[in-house]
Amino acid sequence: MQLIINALIAGSLAALIAGGLSLVYGTLGVFNLALGQMVLIGGYATWWLHQEIHLPLSISIIGGLGVGAILSWATFEICVEPFWKRHRFLPLVTTIALSMILDGIILLLFEERPRAILPGLKDPLNILGANINDAQIGLITITLLLLIGFAYVLHSTPFGRKLRAVVQHPHAAQSLGINAPKLNRLIFILSGMLAACGGIYQGIDQNLTPTLAFPITIKAYAAIIAGGKGHFWGAILCAYLIALLEQLAIGVPWFGGHYISAGYQQTVALLFIVVFLLFKPTGLFVSRTRTA
Amino acid sequence: MDFFWHTIALLGTLLPSILGHNLIFGKGKILHFGPVGISILSVYATILVLMATQSFTLALLAGLGISLLASLFFAWLSLRLDPDALGVMTIALHLVALSIVLNWSSLTHGALGIPRIPRLPFLDSVFDFALLSFGICILWILFMWRIDRSAFGRQLAALSEHEWHAESLGIDRMKVHCSAFLIAGAGITIVNFIYPQYVMFISPNDYQFPAFVFMVMAIVAGKPGSVLGVTLSTVLLIVLKEALRFVPLAPSILGPVRLILFGLILFGAVYWRRDVLFPQRRSV
Numbered sequence: 001m002q003l004i005i006n007a008l009i010a011g012s013l014a015a016l017i018a019g020g021l022s023l024v025y026g027t028l029g030v031f032n033l034a035l036g037q038m039v040l041i042g043g044y045a046t047w048w049l050h051q052e053i054h055l056p057l058s059i060s061i062i063g064g065l066g067v068g069a070i071l072s073w074a075t076f077e078i079c080v081e082p083f084w085k086r087h088r089f090l091p092l093v094t095t096i097a098l099s100m101i102l103d104g105i106i107l108l109l110f111e112e113r114p115r116a117i118l119p120g121l122k123d124p125l126n127i128l129g130a131n132i133n134d135a136q137i138g139l140i141t142i143t144l145l146l147l148i149g150f151a152y153v154l155h156s157t158p159f160g161r162k163l164r165a166v167v168q169h170p171h172a173a174q175s176l177g178i179n180a181p182k183l184n185r186l187i188f189i190l191s192g193m194l195a196a197c198g199g200i201y202q203g204i205d206q207n208l209t210p211t212l213a214f215p216i217t218i219k220a221y222a223a224i225i226a227g228g229k230g231h232f233w234g235a236i237l238c239a240y241l242i243a244l245l246e247q248l249a250i251g252v253p254w255f256g257g258h259y260i261s262a263g264y265q266q267t268v269a270l271l272f273i274v275v276f277l278l279f280k281p282t283g284l285f286v287s288r289t290r291t292a
Numbered sequence: 293m294d295f296f297w298h299t300i301a302l303l304g305t306l307l308p309s310i311l312g313h314n315l316i317f318g319k320g321k322i323l324h325f326g327p328v329g330i331s332i333l334s335v336y337a338t339i340l341v342l343m344a345t346q347s348f349t350l351a352l353l354a355g356l357g358i359s360l361l362a363s364l365f366f367a368w369l370s371l372r373l374d375p376d377a378l379g380v381m382t383i384a385l386h387l388v389a390l391s392i393v394l395n396w397s398s399l400t401h402g403a404l405g406i407p408r409i410p411r412l413p414f415l416d417s418v419f420d421f422a423l424l425s426f427g428i429c430i431l432w433i434l435f436m437w438r439i440d441r442s443a444f445g446r447q448l449a450a451l452s453e454h455e456w457h458a459e460s461l462g463i464d465r466m467k468v469h470c471s472a473f474l475i476a477g478a479g480i481t482i483v484n485f486i487y488p489q490y491v492m493f494i495s496p497n498d499y500q501f502p503a504f505v506f507m508v509m510a511i512v513a514g515k516p517g518s519v520l521g522v523t524l525s526t527v528l529l530i531v532l533k534e535a536l537r538f539v540p541l542a543p544s545i546l547g548p549v550r551l552i553l554f555g556l557i558l559f560g561a562v563y564w565r566r567d568v569l570f571p572q573r574r575s576v
Contacts, residue, residue, distance in 0.1 A: 090569065096505055096508065100551050104549065218384070225377075225380060270387050270388045273380060274385065277384075281374070
């Protein structure tokens, strides 16, 4: 039961980040390798507002989301859009450059020390034999509410239909009068805000360190590759699946009572990528493009 | 003067692998992001055999064997996967190799690395390494330049431009890809034979993703596919990297400043080379 709770906590973080990324990858086909750093900056901004400026937590969270939105907008305008028009692989290299710059800025401003938005020990509650604290319950609940809210917008509003049309076929959507370039920008900013949510989540649940960036990026990409290109719910489901497999890998005795070393936990996401790309590159849930 | 010889010695520990990767990524436009993954397998194979047998010949052969096998595997992946899938796959495989090295402590000493690596008898000083590096670099540059100008180089460029058209003209994609990867693997072997002897120590930290980013920077800044251009950019970047050590800043500030500076250089290089890095397909 503890393993399932741990998977729910870790999976919620990955689901937030992977969800936004799947939309970006679905529309633009762009790999944003600075995603992990964008996650951290959202979290660090919230930490700074709450711990250094002493603003209330709710205002700090809004501030963190705002910083995430501005950063992703700037990333789109400077590193993605001017290069994506020439070749869709160019943003891959520009976002690598951006990740180095953001890493340097994070280290200069926040140093290597772990930073927690809500420091101190939290009292755990015991639910069905598993320990979970109220901050974690709140985070899981908010993540699920965010995903449900997003599901409503995506499937039941005109804006959501336009979004899905652009993800499915940008040119066809544009021919019907949908402003695909504007929506691409909006999708990118939305993915940045979801990434900032993930950073805030990480900062509240545990702490923020600059070394977390790359593993976060890899786990998010593992989820979207396994889920299928542009498949939002596939990415969410696979994020939780990867988190569950990570917990099972190190928490369950294998092969006659041996435990796999905790250092191999991140290898689960990597093996997900390897297995899916070798045997099912389209992912678990293939987004079918309708044809006339 | 020692700094000058040290810079030349470092060139020999980087240039062969960078020029090899230039053949794949720069000339062939193959999104192979795993040369450092091959490197980590090769270097640990080399050093573990060296420490076990004290034979430099066996160590070199072991490193070469592992390097070529891993290169062939990546070549097979390049034939099987789409370009962006290959990019993600090769990063994942690099990180898997790194994870195994970090966690298999009984064999690799984990994050502590392997110290006290012996040197070849004639390599005593920085000057000896510089001389060896210089010789290797000249030979490797001439070899890569020759390949670039040969029919093989033209076949690789043709495949990068339009695979189907190139294959319809009789170019064997499998043969060309495998050859390119094997040549790059040989370059990796050279580097991983010299570098550990120079520093007398190997650590998994030297084989993280930033090591690959440095290679990309050198290739993009020097003009992808150009042997002389990439050589010049590698020299300049190594000089810059080493010269930054003398800047009077605290280490906690110098490290991040270096990251930001190299990130800006990479971005500038991509902006400058945006039409050459992944060129538009020519049309009649």
